[in-house]
Amino acid sequence: MSLFWRIFALNAVVLGTATALLLWAPVTVSVPVLLTEAIILVAGLVVMLIANAALLRIGLAPLDRLTKLMTTVDLLRPGQRLPAPGRGGIAELIRTFNAMLERLEHERASSSARVLLAQEAERRRIAQELHDEVGQSMTAILLVLKRSADEADEPLRGELHQAQEITRESLDEVRRLVRRLRPGVLEDLGLVSALTSLTGEFATHTGLRVVRRFDAGLPGLDQETELVLYRVAQEALTNAARHAEAGRVEVSLSHADGMVVLAVADDGRGTGIAREGAGIRGMRERALLIGATLDLTSQPQTGTQVRLAVPVPRKQQ
Numbered sequence: 001m002s003l004f005w006r007i008f009a010l011n012a013v014v015l016g017t018a019t020a021l022l023l024w025a026p027v028t029v030s031v032p033v034l035l036t037e038a039i040i041l042v043a044g045l046v047v048m049l050i051a052n053a054a055l056l057r058i059g060l061a062p063l064d065r066l067t068k069l070m071t072t073v074d075l076l077r078p079g080q081r082l083p084a085p086g087r088g089g090i091a092e093l094i095r096t097f098n099a100m101l102e103r104l105e106h107e108r109a110s111s112s113a114r115v116l117l118a119q120e121a122e123r124r125r126i127a128q129e130l131h132d133e134v135g136q137s138m139t140a141i142l143l144v145l146k147r148s149a150d151e152a153d154e155p156l157r158g159e160l161h162q163a164q165e166i167t168r169e170s171l172d173e174v175r176r177l178v179r180r181l182r183p184g185v186l187e188d189l190g191l192v193s194a195l196t197s198l199t200g201e202f203a204t205h206t207g208l209r210v211v212r213r214f215d216a217g218l219p220g221l222d223q224e225t226e227l228v229l230y231r232v233a234q235e236a237l238t239n240a241a242r243h244a245e246a247g248r249v250e251v252s253l254s255h256a257d258g259m260v261v262l263a264v265a266d267d268g269r270g271t272g273i274a275r276e277g278a279g280i281r282g283m284r285e286r287a288l289l290i291g292a293t294l295d296l297t298s299q300p301q302t303g304t305q306v307r308l309a310v311p312v313p314r315k316q317q
Contacts, residue, residue, distance in 0.1 A: 010055040078105045112285040127182035138171040191226040206241045213252035236264035236306040244268025265305040270298040
């Protein structure tokens with residue numbers, strides 16, 4: 001039934017009932033109208049309006065649900081749909097909206113995949129240039145400074161040694177940036193070794209206590225899935241260091257019920273409501289690439305936890 005005929009039928013029921021009551025009820029209207037007759041008519045009108053409002057609310061409830069979904073839908077949380085039983089205008093509208101959501105989610109996932117793949121390619125290019133150009137140039141500067149310091153007299157020798165230390169620290173920072181941009185350990189030794197290296201470096205530079213819990217016998221994952229897990233862990237650790245004011249961070253990697261689950265939890269100040277900044281939305285987009293589910297909880301007493309669940313193909317379990 002179309003929306004027009006639905007509303008027409010509801011109003012017809014109310015008006016028909018009111019007409020039947022006037023025809024068969026022992027009610028008369030005098031001229032002029034008596035007080036009791038006016039009270040009865042007004043009461044009947046109120047009852048008719050209330051019944052009409054209740055029936056319209058029931059009849060238009062699917063539109064209310066559709067409106068609520070429209071205001072809350074998030075393409076980074078796919079799968080939000082409304083049931084559309086039966087036929088008619090409202091059911092067809094809901095089915096059309098569900099189809100539009102599915103199409104938008106597919107297009108968003110495809111565009112996000114292209115963007116993230118381009119970002120990774122750019123990361124690799126920058127890391128390669130830093131390693132080949134900047135790293136080699138700074139290494140050459142270190143050698144020149146060392147040779148000059150060996151031949152120089154005091155106090156110039158001390159100043160050259162100081163310049164050496166500054167250059168060496170800068171070179172170490174460049175190498176650290178290269179590792180963050182292009183996790184070579186991930187490509188060479190796998191996810192567990194890469195996460196171990198990441199958390200160790202994180203603990204060294206932030207001073208936070210990092211606890212690792214990695215299950216043995218994890219199933220093999222493809223390179224794209226491992227990269228997503230690594231980047232999500234990297235972003236979660238960065239957020240914990242920058243915003244959480246935490247003293248302890250736990251990173252776990254487990255396998256159960258056909259899922260590989262990465263969890264990063266800190267004991268910092270939770271917000272009660274997890275704010276969806278660019279970093280969190282970036283993690284959600286990466287999760288969509290591999291069909292994973294990302295959950296984030298943040299409570300003032302327990303801190304923040306990021307949980308990424310990745311389905312494992314049966315042949316790899």
